Amino acid sequence: MAKDILYLKIAKAITEQIHSETLQFGDRLPSLRSAQKLYNVSLNTIKLAYMELESRSLVESRPKYGYFVSQTSQRKLALPSIAKIKxxxxxxxxxxxxxxxxxxxxxxxxxxxxxGIPGKSFLPLAKLKKSIINVIKxxxxxxxxxxxxxxxxxLRREMAKWALVLEGKITEDDLVITSGAMNAIYNCLMAVTKPGDSVAVESPVYFGILQAIxxxxxKAVEIPTHPISGIDLDALKKALPKLSACCFVTNFNNPLGFQMPDENKKELVRLITEYNVPLIEDDLYGNLYFGAERPKPCKFYDEAGLVMWVGSVSKSLAPGYRVxxxxPGQFKERIIRQKxxxxxxxPSLYSDxxxxxxxxxxxxxxxRMFRKKLYANYLQIQKSVTEYFPDNTKISEPKGGFMLWLELDKRICTEDLYDExxxxxxxxxxxxxxxxxNQYQNCMRLNYALEWTDRVESDLEKLGKMIKNRI
Amino acid sequence: MAKDILYLKIAKAITEQIHSETLQFGDRLPSLRSAQKLYNVSLNTIKLAYMELESRSLVESRPKYGYFVSQTSQRKLALPSIAKIKxxxxxxxxxxxxxxxxxxxxxxxxxxxxxGIPGKSFLPLAKLKKSIINVIKxxxxxxxxxxxxxxxxxLRREMAKWALVLEGKITEDDLVITSGAMNAIYNCLMAVTKPGDSVAVESPVYFGILQAIxxxxxKAVEIPTHPISGIDLDALKKALPKLSACCFVTNFNNPLGFQMPDENKKELVRLITEYNVPLIEDDLYGNLYFGAERPKPCKFYDEAGLVMWVGSVSKSLAPGYRVxxxxPGQFKERIIRQKxxxxxxxPSLYSDxxxxxxxxxxxxxxxRMFRKKLYANYLQIQKSVTEYFPDNTKISEPKGGFMLWLELDKRICTEDLYDExxxxxxxxxxxxxxxxxNQYQNCMRLNYALEWTDRVESDLEKLGKMIKNRI
Structure with a gap:
């Protein structure tokens, strides 16, 4: 039997297992070596079969961990809809x-x-304490x-070395340390706008950005945003001539969880360059990826120095340190003056x-540890919501970070639900x-960077019941 | 001989010693007990004599340390003049x-x-380190x-307890912690003004305040300022109707060093209350007094909640901690929102x-130690400037803090002098x-919170020579 038919047969068998839910979302496929023995074929044939499944989005490869049944293979709940902003x-x-x-x-x-911050059990508290004591001594x-x-x-030198994702495009000289990412965004807004100006944001938008604006x-201009690909670039293009700045969370967006595709990032940078509008890129979740590698920020494609690339350790290491x-590209001097x-x-201690x-x-x-835990929790919360919440619940598909966005039945007012x-x-x-x-009244954001206890599980069940009772 | 004549005779004898420079500025008078033996009179008579000298400003009493020949008794150089601001x-x-x-x-x-910060030798570095390690543990x-x-x-509770000067008028609830005094001022300005508004400042004005404005x-409105009594209240009154805020350094002003007299503070508060204009009172030097007690801030006289009382530990304990x-009186909620x-x-560690x-x-x-060192340094720099600088140098008379303001001969441009x-x-x-x-070109500010070494002394001599060579 020719190899090319063999691998397709194996792929078909696994596809059937997925459709019959013998293999469920999040399950790990047998390792290449185990599968080789199982199907009694060459290692290469198994590789071809798995790659075929991956190309159909039925499984995802996670380097060093193997292949996993993907979310899209068995998604039961729909994606949230795109808001029409009037x-x-x-x-x-x-x-x-x-x-x-x-x-x-x-x-x-x-x-x-x-x-909007990870639970204590996710942070290396003992190592941080040790580091503080060493540094102060x-x-x-x-x-x-x-x-x-x-x-x-x-700190700037270490940051620049560590920001491998930019492939050496920034040095310590290009960075300004701020009091957390919000402070960076605030300073960026101060640097490139004056009162009365318009700033494009995603919709739904992280409320901290809205408050700063x-x-x-x-004036915040809410741009329709797709739960998988991010900002609607056509809608943005129409708004650009009257904008003074854009402010987007491009990777593992808060609250939608999307990772803007590379081609969209390139096009976004092309557009802002054409219209000469600065982009404040809030990339503070960028290192919390579930996929194979850290996604590129728009900054990577920026030649004109218009992208102000923002990050912090608040979401990934030490919220209270405010680092x-x-x-800021071409706006560096303005940011330094503002600071x-x-x-x-x-304060120097935390920087050190x-x-x-x-x-x-x-x-x-x-x-590395944190990402594994976050991904496990994401699978958990995804399963629980699917199980406990009504079937017409729409659910985001975060590619990283720790926020889940739900769109519930139109009759649900989450503000009322909140009190209950x-x-x-x-x-x-x-x-x-x-x-x-007055939008998104039937939506909610759930943080899943918390210790996954029985209580968490039963609270999701309770929440699902409350919702069902309201329909 | 009647007591009242006796004490006047003793006062006269000491006055003559001062005028003949047997007793010089900064010298300590004999203790009450020594003087009692010296003049062979009752303790009470000596007390009366010293109080008489004090009432004539020839000596100053410094509780627990005794009586010292005052600056005004022997001032050789004139006070800086008041700028006419056009x-x-x-x-x-x-x-x-x-x-x-x-x-x-x-x-x-x-x-x-x-x-604008004290030298390292003035700060309790070892104790701070110990405290950080204890806190983090x-x-x-x-x-x-x-x-x-x-x-x-x-921190707010300790601050409120410690702010004895306000005699219990504030509680922890009334305070907002900021990232240093400049951050407090920035937030206060953000809270009570909008772009285009006018804010009154002293003249000369601390440049950080000018930059924030x-x-x-x-728009900064520079109000003529007296080197002993501070802001000209008549000039301020004229400006008040068009002001959105005032921002003054009322105690040990930077750069003039004055302590605004209590009656002026009361009148200032009365005026801003009448015109309903908030006052940002930068009181960050208030605890660095040379006199008997910590001067009251305007906040003490504020009934309407219009005074936003600002302080920090940057000038007195730990500049880099940014605490x-x-x-903020009636503007508390706005300040909290802004923050x-x-x-x-x-960051919590420094607060703790x-x-x-x-x-x-x-x-x-x-x-207590810091104030003693600062006062000693002030006497040093005052002496050195008097000795090495031209006789037509005008010199401020700081009542606390660590800034000296000099007005030189009209022909001197301190910007050129700076390069030399x-x-x-x-x-x-x-x-x-x-x-x-384009003012104060013939003025300079000198920080005297530095370790008083031979080099400091000889550098002042060099500076004096450079100035003399330019006249």
Missing amino acids: ESEIEKNPQDLIDKVFGTISNPDLTQFAL NKNDSGTNYEPVQGSEQ QLLGL GWVA LVQTVCS VIADFLEHGRYDHHL ALSKKINFAPGRMFSQY | ESEIEKNPQDLIDKVFGTISNPDLTQFAL NKNDSGTNYEPVQGSEQ QLLGL GWVA LVQTVCS VIADFLEHGRYDHHL ALSKKINFAPGRMFSQY
């Missing part, structure tokens, strides 16, 4: 709701699906000296600790937080 | 000059008269948790260290940095 829509500031939700996120009694000035305004040179007297950065006036400089973590490979080591859930000690982020218009 | 004056942004001076302040080879979260946006409750698109605070959007929260320092009395202990001084490894802050107009 400019005529009445603005309804979500501030009251944001305040309400934020008021509960430090309550330790709640299951914190609303949080070696600091002659006990951390009292001012750092350069641009930020610790050591509104606080600075700017972020920006590679000087706003805070003089960053993060630099230490990067230098000794501890951050990479941590991220809270009374049962369950927290989530209601959809209306993610728009300046 | 609105018609052409604006000349001092940014280029500020950048130039800032570019050299981390150069360890220079004698740093330009710096006890933190279960290794500092990764977010703090409340308003700031660490423990300009960066936010505001400041503001008691949330700008940085989410402060400062709280620890306050709680265990270490800050008080440090301040720098070539001899001496640094200072040229006067033009302290105005948006």
